[in-house]
Amino acid sequence: MSAKPRLGVFKFASCDGCQLSLLDAEDELLAVAGAVDIAFFPEASSRMEPGPYDVALVEGSITTAHDAERIHEVRRESKFLMTIGACATAGGIQALRNWGDSEEFVRAVYAHPEYIQTLATSTAIADHVKVDFELRGCPINHHQLVEVLASLIAGRKPRTPTHAVCLDCKRKGTVCVTVAQGIACLGPVTQSGCDAICPSYDRGCYGCYGPLKQANPTSLADHLVQLNHPPAQLVPLFRSFNGYAEEFRGVGDGMERRMKDEG
Amino acid sequence: MSTTTTQTSPADPSALDDRLFLARDNLQALIDLLVAQGHQVIGPKIDQGAIVYTEIQSVDELPRGWTDIQQPGQYRLEKRNDDAYFGFVVGPHSWKRYLFPPITTIAVADQTPQGWEMRGHPGPTPKYAFLGVRACELAAMRVQDRVFLEGPYVDPIYQSRREEAVIIAVNCTQAAATCFCTSMKTGPECQSGFDLALTETAGGFTVVIGSTRGRALAEQLPLRPAVAEEQAAARAGRERAEQQVTKQFDTTDIRDLLLKNLNHPHWADVAERCLSCTNCTMVCPTCFCSSVVDVGDLAGEHVERERRWDSCFNLDFSYMNGGVIRNDVRSRYRQWLTHKLASWIDQFGQSGCVGCGRCITWCPVGIDLTVEVAALRSETAV
Amino acid sequence: MIDTSHATVAPRPVGVNPWVPSTVRIQAIRPEITDVATYDLEFVDDEKGARFRFLPGQFNMLYLPGVGEVAISISGDPAQHGTLAHTIRKAGNVTAALAKLPVGATLGLRGPYGTSWPIETARGNDVILVAGGIGLAPLRPVVCDIVTNRSSYGRVSILHGARNPEGLLFPSEYEHWRANGIDFQTTVDRAADGWTGSVGVVTLLLDRLPLPNPAETVLFACGPEVMMHYTTKTAMGRNVDPGHIWLSTERNMACAIGLCGHCQFGPVFVCKEGPVFNYERIAPYLTIEGL
Numbered sequence: 049m050s051a052k053p054r055l056g057v058f059k060f061a062s063c064d065g066c067q068l069s070l071l072d073a074e075d076e077l078l079a080v081a082g083a084v085d086i087a088f089f090p091e092a093s094s095r096m097e098p099g100p101y102d103v104a105l106v107e108g109s110i111t112t113a114h115d116a117e118r119i120h121e122v123r124r125e126s127k128f129l130m131t132i133g134a135c136a137t138a139g140g141i142q143a144l145r146n147w148g149d150s151e152e153f154v155r156a157v158y159a160h161p162e163y164i165q166t167l168a169t170s171t172a173i174a175d176h177v178k179v180d181f182e183l184r185g186c187p188i189n190h191h192q193l194v195e196v197l198a199s200l201i202a203g204r205k206p207r208t209p210t211h212a213v214c215l216d217c218k219r220k221g222t223v224c225v226t227v228a229q230g231i232a233c234l235g236p237v238t239q240s241g242c243d244a245i246c247p248s249y250d251r252g253c254y255g256c257y258g259p260l261k262q263a264n265p266t267s268l269a270d271h272l273v274q275l276n277h278p279p280a281q282l283v284p285l286f287r288s289f290n291g292y293a294e295e296f297r298g299v300g301d302g303m304e305r306r307m308k309d310e311g
Numbered sequence: 312m313s314t315t316t317t318q319t320s321p322a323d324p325s326a327l328d329d330r331l332f333l334a335r336d337n338l339q340a341l342i343d344l345l346v347a348q349g350h351q352v353i354g355p356k357i358d359q360g361a362i363v364y365t366e367i368q369s370v371d372e373l374p375r376g377w378t379d380i381q382q383p384g385q386y387r388l389e390k391r392n393d394d395a396y397f398g399f400v401v402g403p404h405s406w407k408r409y410l411f412p413p414i415t416t417i418a419v420a421d422q423t424p425q426g427w428e429m430r431g432h433p434g435p436t437p438k439y440a441f442l443g444v445r446a447c448e449l450a451a452m453r454v455q456d457r458v459f460l461e462g463p464y465v466d467p468i469y470q471s472r473r474e475e476a477v478i479i480a481v482n483c484t485q486a487a488a489t490c491f492c493t494s495m496k497t498g499p500e501c502q503s504g505f506d507l508a509l510t511e512t513a514g515g516f517t518v519v520i521g522s523t524r525g526r527a528l529a530e531q532l533p534l535r536p537a538v539a540e541e542q543a544a545a546r547a548g549r550e551r552a553e554q555q556v557t558k559q560f561d562t563t564d565i566r567d568l569l570l571k572n573l574n575h576p577h578w579a580d581v582a583e584r585c586l587s588c589t590n591c592t593m594v595c596p597t598c599f600c601s602s603v604v605d606v607g608d609l610a611g612e613h614v615e616r617e618r619r620w621d622s623c624f625n626l627d628f629s630y631m632n633g634g635v636i637r638n639d640v641r642s643r644y645r646q647w648l649t650h651k652l653a654s655w656i657d658q659f660g661q662s663g664c665v666g667c668g669r670c671i672t673w674c675p676v677g678i679d680l681t682v683e684v685a686a687l688r689s690e691t692a693v
Numbered sequence: 694m695i696d697t698s699h700a701t702v703a704p705r706p707v708g709v710n711p712w713v714p715s716t717v718r719i720q721a722i723r724p725e726i727t728d729v730a731t732y733d734l735e736f737v738d739d740e741k742g743a744r745f746r747f748l749p750g751q752f753n754m755l756y757l758p759g760v761g762e763v764a765i766s767i768s769g770d771p772a773q774h775g776t777l778a779h780t781i782r783k784a785g786n787v788t789a790a791l792a793k794l795p796v797g798a799t800l801g802l803r804g805p806y807g808t809s810w811p812i813e814t815a816r817g818n819d820v821i822l823v824a825g826g827i828g829l830a831p832l833r834p835v836v837c838d839i840v841t842n843r844s845s846y847g848r849v850s851i852l853h854g855a856r857n858p859e860g861l862l863f864p865s866e867y868e869h870w871r872a873n874g875i876d877f878q879t880t881v882d883r884a885a886d887g888w889t890g891s892v893g894v895v896t897l898l899l900d901r902l903p904l905p906n907p908a909e910t911v912l913f914a915c916g917p918e919v920m921m922h923y924t925t926k927t928a929m930g931r932n933v934d935p936g937h938i939w940l941s942t943e944r945n946m947a948c949a950i951g952l953c954g955h956c957q958f959g960p961v962f963v964c965k966e967g968p969v970f971n972y973e974r975i976a977p978y979l980t981i982e983g984l
Contacts, residue, residue: 204760204786207604211589211625214675218593219413219620223359223403226675228386236588236675250359260587261626262640267584271384271676417712420758426718426737426799427758431710463965464711464950570960573981600954602947607759614758616712621953628955631945632784642983646957654960 053102053201056088058122060108060115061142061170065187066133067091067107073190080194083201099125103200109135109142109170116176123177128200132193134186134289136173138258143170143292181206185241186256186289192241209240212260213253216244225252232277232285237263254288259295269299279303329517329545331529332537333509338396339370344531345440350477353409354442361386362402374399381487381668384677397443397511400487401667405596406448407455409439410472413620417468417603422612431467440477444505446498447667449480451596453504457659458599477524480505484548486555489668491681494560497665499552510545517545560681561688568688569653573645577687582641584676589622591670592647597663623647648680695909695937699813704746704805711950714756714801715741720776722796726859728783729827731768733776734802742775749812749834750941750969753804754949755779763787764946766831767805772841780830806949808969810835810913810939818909819847823895823924825854825916829862831941832915840873847909850876850902854895857881858888895920896927907932915941922979925972938972959984
């Protein structure tokens with residue numbers, strides 16, 4: 049590619065952690081910065097040039113009517129749109145509102161609820177516009193981000209692993225926390241990305257990288273119930289950073305229905 | 312060192328059965344001897360709630376007085392009522408992580424003015440001594456030998472590590488509920504493939520010499536002839552292990568049973584439960600699938616080819632020409648099971664399963680391959 | 694009766710670290726059809742080049758450092774030494790990166806790997822080659838042998854199918870092949886303006902092909918699995934012995950040396966026992982989905 053691709057980084061409802069991951073990349077970032085023309089990145093630079101952009105990195109979910117329109121503008125201005133992080137890819141932790149009453153939350157939190165304009169739901173970017181590539185994680189792994197950017201520059205497909213977290217545990221020699229300690233862990237249904245940090249500290253996986261492709265969370269949840277994990281605790285486990293991702297949502301909702309049926 | 316072994320030919324280990332004895336207090340001498348010979352001793356140790364294989368230097372690091380209780384999808388450590396060093400079965404690790412490492416560089420490429428230059432990875436070969444290798448694990452090494460050493464191409468990494476490794480086997484004196492070595496004819500007693508084989512008794516270990524390297528080790532160890540009571544105790548321990556293997560796995564005509572039922576509805580039944588998470592393949596001591604990825608510097612002028620453990624349960628494993636061949640859990644579980652138990656026989660002349668039970672214990676949802684095969688067998692009109 | 698007892702031992706690399714590629718240089722690039730080009734490669738080490746032998750149907754692993762490795766069948770004349778032709782379609786990361794390399798660039802090569810078409814068995818008999826799209830590339834070395842040793846073969850037909858007329862491979866060679874007594878036929882799934890040839894699947898050509906001696910006919914096929922399945926069915930329906938049919942299959946060969954497990958197809962490793970199989974060896978597995 050002779051001309052440097054123009055990169056825009058856009059923020060929607062999010063904590064900015066994924067953009068910070070890009071800034072955290074330091075050495076690699078310099079190489080990236082040399083290879084791309086960063087035209088729009090308010091978190092890092094005051095330079096904000098109008099589109100069109102070759103690559104748009106989109107962080108955050110859609111939670112307001114304004115954002116629901118703005119994402120269409122970003123899409124129109126961008127050749128390649130990539131979501132970064134769990135908010136943009138699955139709605140994020142703020143998608144917990146999707147199971148509650150957002151008006152009630154607003155009334156409870158804000159002194160002047162009349163100034164708050166928000167949608168009843170937090171939804172993924174892909175629910176609104178076509179997404180070309182999804183980079184998972186809460187937050188994203190900056191090595192993966194650099195790999196994806198490098199692949200875009202080189203004109204090849206990104207090489208980000210799609211296996212379960214379990215494979216990383218096993219390569220590292222981490223003992224399975226579910227089998228050896230009975231801890232509820234989402235590793236078997238979660239996509240790799242963090243190099244299996246939590247199980248190496250005797251914690252179960254929280255599913256930060258979202259559901260594994262063709263995941264079977266129902267089987268895992270059924271088994272965890274057999275291991276005497278109360279469904280009342282499993283529902284929130286599935287409903288976290290990627291809780292609104294279809295596969296996890298289905299399991300949480302199913303368990304909740306059963307809990308209601310069983311009184 | 313007693314004079315009996317130096318004068319006896321090691322050609323027939325059974326002739327030496329239990330004749331030698333290493334007192335319990337002298338187990339450290341064995342570790343010290345291996346270390347003195349430049350070996351990194353890898354042995355069992357308690358870590359993360361399990362008995363794993365890792366570097367040890369002292370008998371104090373061994374899981375003395377602990378045992379493992381296993382069932383499908385569950386592993387727990389429990390206190391024993393004695394001080395046995397090897398009073399457990401097998402854990403989540405296998406020796407394959409030392410012979411066929413999870414991540415290893417196999418080749419490097421450098422950009423030079425004359426173009427790319429490529430060479431093998433010159434890294435030093437670790438000189439391991441494995442302490443506590445069980446009969447099923449000896450069988451697993453022989454299975455991987457056929458894959459990595461006895462085909463048309465030899466893997467130089469496995470080869471060099473395997474040649475260097477000293478193997479101190481330990482006979483099982485108990486079995487877990489997940490063990491089925493007797494069905495796979497791999498145990499519980501160590502028959503061959505070791506340098507020394509120990510059987511633990513209350514006062515120490517009876518010793519069998521299995522190789523010239525083992526004999527050389529024995530000559531430098533404080534061994535004495537075993538007395539009849541010690542021999543009887545060792546025999547009783549091994550018999551106890553055999554009696555405790557209660558899991559039976561009918562392998563009659565298993566190759567045809569599986570390869571002639573590739574469209575059997577039972578595969579879909581397993582897929583309802585299977586997570587396709589790769590755990591069974593990772594803990595299996597014979598699974599050898601891997602992928603090679605290029606890891607480069609930023610300038611792209613120095614590239615290392617890294618071989619990493621991979622699994623037939625991964626979607627991308629069968630990626631070809633823009634598509635995935637095994638595009639559902641059903642076909643991936645079928646691939647694993649038919650390979651392990653059936654097509655391995657076509658490929659390497661023996662089963663890929665040694666009956667260690669790891670895939671049963673370490674499946675997060677407790678899928679038991681012997682139960683699945685039995686179910687398929689019972690649902691098949693022969 | 695066809696003698697299928699010839700035990701051809703295909704050449705393979707020996708006595709070297711099987712993971713380490715040799716450096717080869719791109720000698721020439723010949724664009725063939727859209728997204729397909731033939732790369733002539735030569736070893737940087739002349740001695741290695743002089744020693745390199747292959748049989749028709751074998752493949753090499755081509756390696757682009759930093760990008761990856763890919764299995765590519767050799768499409769050149771096995772009798773011609775020094776230059777190795779590979780006809781490559783731009784499909785994945787490696788082939789796309791390869792397509793950007795100029796003449797003179799270097800890359801890695803390991804090989805040759807795999808089994809070969811049973812040339813010895815084919816000689817003295819009638820031969821049908823069935824090729825779908827890029828599947829003609831692994832069969833081209835066979836055509837080279839037929840052209841060079843035409844009198845050793847009986848009737849020879851090549852049935853080549855492609856999606857459209859632009860997908861027909863090696864068009865500049867058809868005349869030469871026909872001039873050497875080869876019945877070369879083409880068909881396309883979708884015609885284009887000016888196309889006066891056959892439209893339809895390649896098995897239609899096989900259906901219409903005169904087969905005076907089915908018992909003395911061997912058939913080699915390479916193409917999509919579904920094409921090979923129907924080709925085999927049609928051939929058997931016309932009394933070609935299933936034991937006289939060979940297929941070149943494709944799986945994701947990653948190591949090519951039987952150590953990585955990727956290319957399993959039922960009980961076989963395609964890299965070691967294949968890619969060229971006698972039909973009877975793999976027949977039970979051809980119709981199993983997701984194998």
